[in-house]
Amino acid sequence: MTITQFNIASASWFRPELxxxxxxxxxxxxxxxxxxxxxxxxxxxxxxxxACVGVAAALLAFQPVESRAMFNGMIAxxxxxxxxxxxxxxxAALTVLIAARSxxxxxxxxxxxxxLLLSVVLGMFLMATSLDLLMLYLAIEMVSLxxxxxxxxxxxDRRAAEASLKYVIYGxxxxxxxxxxxxYIYGLVGSTNLTALGVRLESxxxxxxxxxxxxxxxxxxxxxxxxxCGIGYKIAAVPWHMWCPDVYEGAPTPFVAFLSVGPxxxxxxxxxxxxxSFLASGGGPEGFARGLADVPWPAVVGVLSAVTMTLGxxxxxxxxxxxxxxxxxxxxxxxxxxxxxxxxSQLGVQSVMIYMLVYxxxxxxxxxxxIAIAQATGSETIADCNGLSRRHPLLxxxxxxxxxxxxxxxxLAGFVGKWYLFVAVLSHYAGDGGAWYVxxxxxxxxxxxxxxxxxxxxxxxxFIEAPAGELVVRPxxxxxxxxxxxxxxxxxxxxxxxxLIEWTQASLTFLTxx
Amino acid sequence: MNTQFAIFxxxxxxxxxxxxxVALSRNIFWSAMGLLSCLVGVGGLYVMLSADFVAITQLxxxxxGVLVLILFAxxxxxxxxxISVSNRSVGLVGGYLIFFVVSTLLSFxxxxxxxxxxxxxxxxxxxxxxxDGLLGTWLLPFEIASxxxxxxxxxxIVIARKEVKSDS
Numbered sequence: 001m002t003i004t005q006f007n008i009a010s011a012s013w014f015r016p017e018l019x020x021x022x023x024x025x026x027x028x029x030x031x032x033x034x035x036x037x038x039x040x041x042x043x044x045x046x047x048x049x050x051a052c053v054g055v056a057a058a059l060l061a062f063q064p065v066e067s068r069a070m071f072n073g074m075i076a077x078x079x080x081x082x083x084x085x086x087x088x089x090x091x092a093a094l095t096v097l098i099a100a101r102s103x104x105x106x107x108x109x110x111x112x113x114x115x116l117l118l119s120v121v122l123g124m125f126l127m128a129t130s131l132d133l134l135m136l137y138l139a140i141e142m143v144s145l146x147x148x149x150x151x152x153x154x155x156x157d158r159r160a161a162e163a164s165l166k167y168v169i170y171g172x173x174x175x176x177x178x179x180x181x182x183x184y185i186y187g188l189v190g191s192t193n194l195t196a197l198g199v200r201l202e203s204x205x206x207x208x209x210x211x212x213x214x215x216x217x218x219x220x221x222x223x224x225x226x227x228x229c230g231i232g233y234k235i236a237a238v239p240w241h242m243w244c245p246d247v248y249e250g251a252p253t254p255f256v257a258f259l260s261v262g263p264x265x266x267x268x269x270x271x272x273x274x275x276x277s278f279l280a281s282g283g284g285p286e287g288f289a290r291g292l293a294d295v296p297w298p299a300v301v302g303v304l305s306a307v308t309m310t311l312g313x314x315x316x317x318x319x320x321x322x323x324x325x326x327x328x329x330x331x332x333x334x335x336x337x338x339x340x341x342x343x344x345s346q347l348g349v350q351s352v353m354i355y356m357l358v359y360x361x362x363x364x365x366x367x368x369x370x371i372a373i374a375q376a377t378g379s380e381t382i383a384d385c386n387g388l389s390r391r392h393p394l395l396x397x398x399x400x401x402x403x404x405x406x407x408x409x410x411x412l413a414g415f416v417g418k419w420y421l422f423v424a425v426l427s428h429y430a431g432d433g434g435a436w437y438v439x440x441x442x443x444x445x446x447x448x449x450x451x452x453x454x455x456x457x458x459x460x461x462x463f464i465e466a467p468a469g470e471l472v473v474r475p476x477x478x479x480x481x482x483x484x485x486x487x488x489x490x491x492x493x494x495x496x497x498x499x500l501i502e503w504t505q506a507s508l509t510f511l512t513x514x
Numbered sequence: 515m516n517t518q519f520a521i522f523x524x525x526x527x528x529x530x531x532x533x534x535x536v537a538l539s540r541n542i543f544w545s546a547m548g549l550l551s552c553l554v555g556v557g558g559l560y561v562m563l564s565a566d567f568v569a570i571t572q573l574x575x576x577x578x579g580v581l582v583l584i585l586f587a588x589x590x591x592x593x594x595x596x597i598s599v600s601n602r603s604v605g606l607v608g609g610y611l612i613f614f615v616v617s618t619l620l621s622f623x624x625x626x627x628x629x630x631x632x633x634x635x636x637x638x639x640x641x642x643x644x645x646d647g648l649l650g651t652w653l654l655p656f657e658i659a660s661x662x663x664x665x666x667x668x669x670x671i672v673i674a675r676k677e678v679k680s681d682s
Binding site for chain 2: 003004007010021024025028070071072074075109112115116119122123126132134135138139141142145146148149150152153164184187188189190212214215216218219222
């Protein structure tokens with residue numbers, strides 16, 4: 001098959017992405033066509049955005065299950081990618097629903113927001129599927145660049161401008177460093193294909209001189225650490241987390257809710273692909289443990305994980321702004337999920353997938369509760385929650401469910417997610433470096449206790465403190481329905497988690513090396 | 515020392531000194547001039563690597579387009595020279611430490627890593643190969659880049675349309 005024929009054949013496995021691309025253009029057009037004064041403007045655009053996501057989902061349902069590389073090895077179509085695509089589409093649809101009834105997107109601007117949101121989703125699709133260094137970089141930019149614009153979306157708001165600018169600067173530096181690392185890999189290997197890189201790196205003829213040997217090792221270490229910079233920035237792991245609280249505080253809250261789950265999940269999907277393709281010397285998740293350049297990369301990821309969750313939790317302790325608190329909490333959750341990567345096993349990958357799935361629901365729910373509170377009180381501090389249980393019991397109870405689930409208490413789904421992460425880490429206790437894995441699990445357990453403290457601070461304000469003044473809290477009906485559904489889902493999958501396990505188990509096959 | 519090496523050293527120095535003056539100069543106009551020197555130097559390096567098309571693109575897009583835009587922005591903005599720097603450098607010691615560690619590390623890698631070397635080819639027309647590549651092997655990244663540009667441009671227009679008011 002010639003290259004062109006191969007490209008044309010690939011397009012038929014690329015339908016969900018094509019639907020999203022068409023949706024982006026359609027929304028840009030509709031935004032201009034629907035009159036700004038029209039009463040139905042928001043409704044029309046929201047339905048159009050949901051329709052685009054729906055069409056992409058319908059096409060995704062018919063995606064063939066077998067794994068294949070597409071577009072000359074640029075991206076992969078495999079069950080692993082399909083799992084993440086469902087997750088991204090779910091996050092996108094819920095964000096559209098949340099944004100439609102939010103006050104933060106004025107009607108003239110909402111059409112472009114939906115279009116940019118869909119382009120971020122397209123970027124996340126590519127992040128979860130990319131098999132090529134160039135594609136990987138482009139996908140990250142595709143997620144980042146529209147996000148910078150949306151972060152500064154509130155007109156005339158100084159915090160929004162600050163958020164956007166900080167995001168651009170951090171993101172620009174991180175992706176620049178990552179690109180430099182990628183150039184090292186290309187310079188050493190002469191290929192950009194992830195499936196070929198692992199094999200080529202192994203067969204890289206050992207240079208005769210000792211200096212050359214050392215040079216190769218140092219070059220590979222620098223390259224991998226630089227690539228880690230780009231990924232760590234996307235999942236907001238320490239030390240690449242500094243943008244997170246400021247951006248979360250300044251950006252429109254519905255988008256922050258999306259940002260805290262979507263791109264983070266995409267970052268993990270990408271990390272799994274990168275780590276288990278060229279970092280894994282034997283192929284497959286277990287090969288990752290043997291390590292490139294004689295560096296125990298799982299240990300490096302383990303240290304990152306421990307530092308990330310500890311720093312995130314300790315910084316969250318004294319936050320009074322709910323969005324900043326949830327920002328630090330999302331950093332610590334990236335730390336927990338990194339445990340699954342550090343476990344370097346099939347079970348580890350599976351636990352990351354389960355965790356991200358559950359985290360999507362509970363974090364979107366928590367942000368939705370914050371939006372509902374902010375709509376009533378006009379600000380988003382812990383003091384605004386005072387006496388919420390008497391003003392609006394449903395909102396208070398569901399918010400408490402999300403917070404308990406984020407802590408990881410049974411019988412909520414957050415417990416299942418955390419349980420699998422702990423199992424993945426602790427299954428190494430008898431093997432090499434077992435003591436370190438046990439230490440990591442102990443640190444994570446301590447962190448769970450710390451996180452309980454600041455989550456309970458909010459719950460205490462809601463249920464024990466007296467309400468300040470006679471303020472009516474009446475969340476929109478669609479928000480009430482979503483809050484109820486999310487907490488019901490968390491309760492349901494907290495006691496009946498088989499579907500989660502089966503789905504992730506079936507999605508574990510992915511292309512690693514050619 | 516042959517001529518080629520001399521030209522290389524000249525271009526590399528132009529790039530490095532230009533880049534340093536972008537970062538270090540206090541006068542924004544001189545920073546822009548440093549950027550000019552840096553971009554021209556990189557363009558020259560592309561020519562030395564037989565990448566004619568990329569070199570011309572560098573000249574047309576970065577020097578002809580981006581740099582001229584930057585210069586226009588500087589010239590048209592009043593009092594940009596006397597602007598008071600609100601963020602003075604802090605943590606100079608730490609900064610120098612990181613700079614020296616990283617630059618030593620990167621120099622070591624540059625000198626000692628077993629880079630893949632390819633035989634030097636005489637300057638040949640690479641445009642045909644690039645065109646074939648962009649619409650063949652690299653079709654998907656090429657198309658995705660265009661979607662990315664559309665989304666980014668619209669996003670930039672949306673946030674730039676209204677001026678950010680100061681909170682007074």
